[in-house]
Amino acid sequence: MTPCISAASLKLNDSTRHCRPPSQTRRSEETSSAIRGDLLRICRHLFQVYLVTHRDTLTRVAVKMVKKESMVGNPISTLNEREVLEMVQDNPFCAQAYATFQAEKHLSFVLEYMGQGDLAGQIEETWLTLPTIRRMSAELLCGVQLLHSRGIIHRDLKPANILIHLNGHVKIADFGAAATGMFGQPGGRRWNVPILCAGGK
Incomplete structure (x- = not known):
């Protein structure tokens, strides 16, 4: 930055x-x-x-x-x-x-x-067309894939943490709960996945 x-x-x-x-x-x-x-x-x-x-x-x-x-x-x-x-x-x-x-x-x-606010608000206010859902899903998958390639797990990915640009494209936001250094990648803080800590239950 x-x-x-x-x-x-x-x-x-x-x-x-x-x-x-x-x-x-x-x-x-x-x-x-x-x-x-x-x-x-x-x-x-x-x-x-x-x-x-x-x-x-x-x-x-x-x-x-x-x-x-x-x-x-x-x-x-x-x-x-x-x-x-x-x-x-x-x-x-x-x-x-x-x-x-x-x-x-x-x-x-x-x-x-x-x-344009977040996806949670968009879902509440309007119907999303199938082409829009497909495009947003593809963009989110690309974002998550890049995060994982750098050893980052978001851990709080939900509609409220997906922001919508004026041009209609979506971006992942709010990384306060994220874990870094995962998948063998270098990073500062490692976290155990909650479900694994609970013995897979």
Whole structure:
């Protein structure tokens, strides 16, 4: 990830036309001392994702802000996500990261803004045609194949973690639960598959 993007170079995006779900899209009252934007997603008390714009390029990006207090005693999820995002930078079927930075209370990831929300919301709102399902399935299989070829297991692949770009293509996201160093490939953290830990039951 390139370090050229800083909190100071990001500004609030004025449009939420493509933000989903609408019920969760609202102007943030307080995110951190550096970032204020339109709320795209919230995950309990762990993190929030905001839509902002890079001041110099006018590129819209998603900033995922992880509360540092949520990492106390268990920083593995955030470390996993950063490691995997670096490993999949050239994978067109995985969401891309541009930079990371930190403020007093948050660690932040500057991520590719997809624009059409996640597959879970798409399934709830509309019928997917058979050709669309086939294309999405093929793209996801390519993404998973590349992850496995690099010794990465996602471990939390579900519709909510599959993002849809404005052009209709899908990408795998949210690598906090991922395991690396699998299948004999080099990596930082190895994990046992849960079903094997349970004796195959």
